[in-house]
Every structure is written in structure tokens, then in C-alpha cells.
Amino acid sequence: MSIQKRLVGSYVVVIFLTVLILEIFLIASVRFYYLHNVERILINQAELSASFFQQYFAEEDLESQSERLLKGFVYNSDAQVQIITASGQLLQDSNGYERSMGSISMVEYPDVQVAMTGTPGVWRGKDPLTHEPVLAVSYPLKKYEADVTLGEVRFATSLTTTLHTVKQITLILILVGLLVLAIVTLLGMLLSWTITRSIKDLKQAADRMTEGDFDIRVRKRYQDELGSLADTLNMMAARILKTEQLKNDFISSISHELRTPLTSIKGWVITLKANGKDNQLLMEEGLDIIESESERLTHLVDELLDFSKLDNGRITLQLSPVHLQALLQQMGKQLGPRADRQGLALEIQVDEQIPPIQADVNRLKQVLINLLDNSFKHTDPGGLILVSAHMKQGQALIRVKDTGSGIAEDKLAHVLHQFYKADQHAAGSGLGLAISDRIIRLHRGELRISSTVGEGTTVDIILPVENQRNLTIS
Ligand SMILES: Nc1ncnc2c1ncn2[C@@H]1O[C@H](COP(=O)(O)OP(=O)(O)OP(=O)(O)O)[C@@H](O)[C@H]1O
Ligand SMILES: [Mg+2]
Structure with a gap:
């Protein structure tokens, strides 16, 4: 796997996880906030209605005054308001209900069941008739200063619009998340491209150097680690070139060094061959020179051998x-x-x-x-x-x-x-x-x-x- 893929991959994974965790938290919060808000409003209204009842109507018969009560309860509320008897029969319904149509039992609803025991009940679920999601709050209607439940008041509201709003916000959040992810992916690609570009430059140059082309120089794009690596590589190539140059100079100078004594030796050998037999003095002079020139050659060769041994670490000191x-x-x-x-x-x-x-x-x-x-x-x-x-x-x-x-x-x-x-x-x-x-x-x-x-x-x-x-x- 290329470095670019790995870099982009790790960026994306990290950001994806971050966005995912953040989104889950945000969506859950939004949902909780909206539903809790609706619930609080309903509880407030129910509580207000129950206390209103307790203060002004608790001494009278629930059935006979239920119509008046309903009007009072419905005032200032958009919710569906129902008044229910202590035994769970529907008395009044703000959505319209005639007693003559027959009695309707509300005992099925969990919130009503709780309210019948004397404590407030909250229920969220599907309305069995309309199949809409609803939230209902039931409050017991109690006698003043006595723990006797005379009936219940029930506030119910459809959650369709609320859930729709939550859904829309969720959608927007998910879209924003995807957008962030897309931007990060693009940025990651751009960023990793700037890195891999330098690496590719380095690799190309190194390849060329392996093939023996030390004239090539890596372009230094940024002042970072890769930039200093480029510098190092360039320096290395320059040094290799310099060493090569030195070696060439050396070969030419060593040839020169070798040639001078060799020329002299050869010259004397020719002279001695031609005239040496008769001339003892010339012979001695020539042989002396040949000897000293040979010594010079030996010294040079010894020095060279020594150097290569020292360079290869093949020398041990006798301390x-x-x-x-x-x-x-x-x-x-x-x-x-x-x-x-x-x-x-x-x-x-x-x-x-x-x-x-x-x-x-x-x-x-x-x-x-x-x-x-x-x-x-x-x-x-x-x-x-x-x-x-x-x-x-x-x-x-x-x-x-x-x-x-x-x-x-x-x-x-x-x-x-x-x-x-x-x-x-x-x-x-x-x-x-x-x-x-x-x-x-x-x-x-x-x-x-x-x-x-x-x-x-x-x-x-x-x-x-x-x-x-x-x-x-x-
Ligand atoms: N004492 C010195 N005074 C002036 N220049 C020097 C002195 N010692 C060295 N150098 C310079 O440094 C160079 C390298 O010296 P080095 O001894 O390595 O090589 P060399 O004397 O030229 O050859 P070699 O010693 O192998 O016969 C010399 O060529 C000379 O230019
Ligand atoms: Mg010297």
C-alpha cells in the first residue's frame, strides 16, 4: 500500500470516527431535547389543570361539571385534552365525543393506568386508531388535601411534526458530516500528495544515482525532514562526484609519477646498452640512477598499498x-x-x-x-x-x-x-x-x-x- 493511501486512509478513519461519535451524540441530544420539550409542556399543562381542579372543582361531582372543566383545560393548549373517570371511562374529549355513542374505556393506555393509581403517568407510543406517534400525559384529579383520585385529565399530542423536525435536523447533521468527511479526504489527499511528491523525487533521484548518474540533484521542495534528506542526498552525490574527480586526478598524477622514473630508467638502459660496455664510469652512474629511481617507484607503490590496506581496515597495530x-x-x-x-x-x-x-x-x-x-x-x-x-x-x-x-x-x-x-x-x-x-x-x-x-x-x-x-x- 502506498504512503499516500496510508496517510489519507488514516486521516479519513480518524475523522470518520470523530464525526460519527459527534453525530451520534448530537442527533441523540436533538431528539431528546425536542421530545423532552413537548413532554414538559404537556406535564406543565396537566399539572396546572390538576391543581386548578383541586382548588375550584374538587367538591363537586366530576361528571356534571366535566364539560365546563374541559373548556377551562383546553384554554391555552393545542393538545388533545381528555377527562376520564376514576374507573378509566372517557368523560370528555376536546376532539369531540358524545356519551350517547357508548362508553369508551381508556384503561388500555399505560399513562392512564399509572394515573389511576394516583401518580402522574407519561406514555409515548403509537395511537391505536390513527397509528400516529403520540405523547400522552395523564394526571390524577384529586380532592383537596385528601388522597382520593376522582378522575384523570389526559393531555395527548401527536409527535408527527416534532419527529419530522428531528428527522430533518438529523439529515442536515449527516450531510454536514459527509461534507466534513469529503473535505478532509480532499485535504488529506492534497497534504499527502505534498509529502509523497517529495518522496517520489527522492526515489527517482536515488534510482538515477544507482545507475551511476551523480550529476542529478533532487529538488528541495520544503524545509522539512524530506528537504534535509534531499540536501543529504545531493551532498552525497556531490561528494561521490568529488571523490571520482579526485580518483581521476590521482590516476593521472600517479601515471605521471610513475612515468618520470620509468622514462629515466628506460633512457639509461638504452644508453648503457649502447655505450655501457666500454665506459665503466657511465655504467656506474647509470646503475646508480636506475637504483634510486626504482627505489622511488617502490616507495610510491608501497604507499599506495599501505593506503588501500588502511582504507580497508586490514591493518593491525603492533603496540x-x-x-x-x-x-x-x-x-x-x-x-x-x-x-x-x-x-x-x-x-x-x-x-x-x-x-x-x-x-x-x-x-x-x-x-x-x-x-x-x-x-x-x-x-x-x-x-x-x-x-x-x-x-x-x-x-x-x-x-x-x-x-x-x-x-x-x-x-x-x-x-x-x-x-x-x-x-x-x-x-x-x-x-x-x-x-x-x-x-x-x-x-x-x-x-x-x-x-x-x-x-x-x-x-x-x-x-x-x-x-x-x-x-x-x-
Ligand atoms: N608543512 C606543509 N607546508 C605546506 N603545505 C603542506 C604541508 N604539509 C602538507 N601540505 C600540503 O598538503 C598537501 C597534502 O599533503 P600530503 O602529505 O598528504 O601529500 P603530498 O606530500 O603531496 O604527497 P605524499 O606525502 O604522498 O608524497 C600537500 O600537497 C601540500 O600542498
Ligand atoms: Mg607528504
């Missing part, structure tokens, strides 16, 4: 206590010659209080080499590269700070992404920081970069001192 003091001093020694070559100052400052941390020493080295390599690449001669380590809020903080070119603010957000290079034509695969970030996160730590163009770059590695064994990327 052991690492003494940062020793590690950083060792790195300083290792990279000192490169700093000298580039005319850079490389300084190491480690707080002696720092405890050994649980880490994978080789991976940590790899990260530091990546960071230092970046600093070396982007700092001009005369600059300073400072590596420091100290405790901060119970965690170890290793900082690599250079006085290099810095990274522009709009690019800073992307440098941790795989294959991202601020300068497309610069050497490197753009994987160094992405790999470093993953390794540090694997250690349950954090890599933070801040930079100012022209002033330099600071990279902070924050590592927990205690670490569980054998961490894998989740």
Missing part, C-alpha cells in the same frame, strides 16, 4: 611501549643530513617527564617521516623545523612545526583527504597526510593541522598514553 625521547632524537639524527643539504635548521625538544606511550613504533615513525617530509618540501632554505613532545591534559602531544609556505585556509580542510594536493603539479601522491591521519586514528589519537600562509604550518599528533592492544580501524 609496544615507545619512548618518545629516544624515537624523536633518532629521527633527528636520521634527517639531519637532509636538513643540512636544504639549509634548514631541524630542532628536537622533548619534555623529559613524558612517560612511554603504547604505540606501533614503525607506524609512528612513518607518520613523523610523512610530516617532516612535508615540512622539508614546503620550507625554503634558512627556515626552521621544530619537533617537540610534551604531556597535555593526560595525553602525549607531538608537534611538528615549520616556518614554511603554509596552507591557504580553503585548502586546509582538504589536506587530510586522500590524493589531495594543494598544488596539482607538485611532486607527491597526496596520500601522506591521509595515511598519517588514519594511522593516528587507529591509535585512538587525533591529527590536527593549523597553518598560516607565509608563516608556516603546525601539525599536532595527540596520542593517549594508555592504549589497548591490537587496535584495528573500525
